Amino acid sequence: MASASAIGKLSREEFRRQKDLDAARKAGTAPAALDEEGKPINPHIPQYISQAPWYLDTGAPSLSHQRHTQEENRSSDKLDSWYARGSFAGPAAKKYRKGACENCGAMTHKKQDCLERPRKKGAKYTGKDIAPDEIVQDMELGYAAKRDRWNGYDASEHKRIYDEYAAVEAARQKLREEEIDNQTTTDLAAVRKVARAGKSEKKDDADFGSSDEEDEDEEKYADAADAVGQKLDTKTRITVRNLRIREDTAKYLINLDPSSAYYDPKTRSMRDAPDKDIPPEEAKFAGENFFRYSGEAPAVQQLQLFAWQAASRGNDVHLNANPTQGEKLHQEFKQKREELKETSKESILAKYGGEEYLQTAPKELLQGQTENYVEYSRGGQIIKGRERAKARSKYPEDVFINNHTAVWGSWYDPSSGSWGYACCHSILHLSYCSGQAGIEATHASTAEALLASPADQSEDDPAETSKQKVQQNFSKKRVGEGDVKLDKKLLAQALSDEKKRARKDDDEHDRSGKRRKGALESGSHEVTEEELEAYRMQKRMTEDPMANYKDTGEF
Numbered sequence: 001m002a003s004a005s006a007i008g009k010l011s012r013e014e015f016r017r018q019k020d021l022d023a024a025r026k027a028g029t030a031p032a033a034l035d036e037e038g039k040p041i042n043p044h045i046p047q048y049i050s051q052a053p054w055y056l057d058t059g060a061p062s063l064s065h066q067r068h069t070q071e072e073n074r075s076s077d078k079l080d081s082w083y084a085r086g087s088f089a090g091p092a093a094k095k096y097r098k099g100a101c102e103n104c105g106a107m108t109h110k111k112q113d114c115l116e117r118p119r120k121k122g123a124k125y126t127g128k129d130i131a132p133d134e135i136v137q138d139m140e141l142g143y144a145a146k147r148d149r150w151n152g153y154d155a156s157e158h159k160r161i162y163d164e165y166a167a168v169e170a171a172r173q174k175l176r177e178e179e180i181d182n183q184t185t186t187d188l189a190a191v192r193k194v195a196r197a198g199k200s201e202k203k204d205d206a207d208f209g210s211s212d213e214e215d216e217d218e219e220k221y222a223d224a225a226d227a228v229g230q231k232l233d234t235k236t237r238i239t240v241r242n243l244r245i246r247e248d249t250a251k252y253l254i255n256l257d258p259s260s261a262y263y264d265p266k267t268r269s270m271r272d273a274p275d276k277d278i279p280p281e282e283a284k285f286a287g288e289n290f291f292r293y294s295g296e297a298p299a300v301q302q303l304q305l306f307a308w309q310a311a312s313r314g315n316d317v318h319l320n321a322n323p324t325q326g327e328k329l330h331q332e333f334k335q336k337r338e339e340l341k342e343t344s345k346e347s348i349l350a351k352y353g354g355e356e357y358l359q360t361a362p363k364e365l366l367q368g369q370t371e372n373y374v375e376y377s378r379g380g381q382i383i384k385g386r387e388r389a390k391a392r393s394k395y396p397e398d399v400f401i402n403n404h405t406a407v408w409g410s411w412y413d414p415s416s417g418s419w420g421y422a423c424c425h426s427i428l429h430l431s432y433c434s435g436q437a438g439i440e441a442t443h444a445s446t447a448e449a450l451l452a453s454p455a456d457q458s459e460d461d462p463a464e465t466s467k468q469k470v471q472q473n474f475s476k477k478r479v480g481e482g483d484v485k486l487d488k489k490l491l492a493q494a495l496s497d498e499k500k501r502a503r504k505d506d507d508e509h510d511r512s513g514k515r516r517k518g519a520l521e522s523g524s525h526e527v528t529e530e531e532l533e534a535y536r537m538q539k540r541m542t543e544d545p546m547a548n549y550k551d552t553g554e555f
Contacts, residue, residue, distance in 0.1 A: 010303055035062045088132040101400050105130030234352035253286055261287060275380050306330045403433040502538055 010018065025043035027454055032040040041050065052058070056065045093105065102111040104410035107168060109204030116131065123130050232386035252263040254274040261272035273280065273287040291297070306325050310317040319326045339364055351354050375384040395403035400407070404423050411422035424438035424479065434441070 033061045036060060036064065084135050084137065089135050090132065092132040093130050096124050096130065100124075101131075104193045106133050108134045108136050131450050189417075202357040251285060277376075278382060303327065303330050306333060311414065383389070402430065405433070486533060490528070491533060498531075498534040498538045 008048060020041065025032055026147075032043055034388045035041055036058075041063060045063075050061070050063065052062065052065045055133060070298055089108075097107060100107045100123075101109055101114050101117055102124040103121045104116045106114075111122075119126075141151075176443050243504055251268075251270040251274065252265075255261070260276075261270050261274045263270045269288055270285075271289045273283060273290065274285065280290050303326060306329075307317045307319040309327070317326050317329060318364045349358075373384075374382060377383050398407070404421055406422040408429055411420045411425060412418075413425070413427055416427065418427045421431075421433065422462060424433045424435055425442040426434070426438055
């Protein structure tokens with residue numbers, strides 16, 4: 001079947017004929033198609049197998065692109081073939097030949113390709129020690145043979161090396177037995193000491209390893225044993241996290257005081273020391289931060305910080321990529337910094353003086369003293385010590401604006417039910433702080449401050465009257481309640497005004513038939529104690545039938 005790419009685009013009629021022919025070939029009514037060699041092509045082969053790609057398409061039905069070529073079949077025979085090693089074409093020549101290697105005298109290569117050690121005087125000039133000619137083979141390796149890592153490997157070589165190591169180990173074992181037999185003492189401990197010394201010498205030897213049966217057993221059992229601090233399965237190589245041995249005391253059981261160091265159960269970590277009154281060197285567990293800041297850990301942190309700062313300034317310093325460069329640059333940086341400190345110190349002392357005040361204090365004053373304030377009980381327990389640093393959030397804290405010394409919401413005003421600043425008692429957000437003057441002004445403007453009045457003011461003072469009105473409005477004591485002190489002049493004036501108002505109301509009631517509300521009922525002004533008493537007396541005289549009753553004693 002010809003491919004569509006070789007024939008070109010088929011017409012609708014030709015495409016239909018091609019489909020009918022393929023169906024007839026599959027049904028067996030039409031003969032199968034023949035390839036270039038005259039062999040029939042199975043019509044049931046899928047099209048993606050029978051159709052050749054565009055770079056191998058010949059225009060005729062063929063399956064040659066699916067078969068191996070003769071060259072590929074020939075190259076497969078050379079997969080196990082290799083160069084003849086250690087074989088020479090013949091005996092070595094007696095004198096130097098023209099065109100041979102100037103170094104060794106062989107005809108099969110030149111001086112630049114010679115694998116022999118360069119001689120002080122080559123074979124071209126001495127004519128001695130001429131190397132024999134090698135056998136040069138033309139090896140045409142295929143794709144698989146070129147990439148075969150074990151192609152040409154001689155297994156007998158490994159057996160020779162194995163036999164050599166076994167002979168050396170047998171000689172050492174024999175020499176060790178002879179040293180033990182030569183000992184004159186019969187003390188078993190001395191014999192074991194000699195054997196142990198021989199074993200250590202064997203371990204120190206860098207050229208040959210040890211294959212002693214005891215060492216092999218120890219290594220075998222050591223591989224199968226679990227490491228301390230983790231459970232390791234040597235077969236599956238899966239590490240199960242276990243941070244402590246079961247026989248050890250758990251961290252959270254060292255100190256059962258709830259206010260002691262915090263224990264994180266998720267990560268099984270306790271960063272602070274559980275017992276504060278025990279030195280870290282003597283404690284069984286001094287906290288994980290003790291290990292973090294001990295040994296070489298601080299030096300590594302300083303080196304990492306130096307690498308980050310140097311990289312941020314445009315220098316090519318990286319701790320992991322080039323640790324040697326980073327360590328050397330860090331040492332140079334510290335040395336230059338110390339030199340700069342000494343230079344600046346000397347210049348300041350030369351200019352201002354005062355070197356006598358820089359002398360160090362005596363050792364008896366420096367030893368065993370600290371600036372941290374700690375209180376101890378009689379039993380030696382810490383009552384009050386260094387406070388733990390507060391954990392800060394990602395939001396800004398203790399940021400004061402507009403001259404404030406406290407944050408917004410640090411003070412609550414119960415009279416108005418609003419929040420404000422504790423430094424000035426201002427309830428306006430983002431206001432400027434007025435300090436103690438603002439607190440006094442706020443207190444003076446409250447109702448309680450207005451109620452407070454001096455006792456030595458005169459009765460005719462208008463300020464006293466206004467304060468009484470304020471007290472009447474803001475106090476819980478209402479008009480007419482409690483101990484009332486009436487002014488006689490104001491009471492007489494209020495009675496006369498109330499009588500006039502009553503007569504006027506009666507006249508209007510007779511004319512219109514409707515009674516007008518009094519001054520107290522209408523609420524047109526603030527009522528005083530005298531006006532209230534006058535209103536009560538007038539009501540009692542007009543409405544109460546028993547108000548003017550006088551008992552004469554007659555029946």
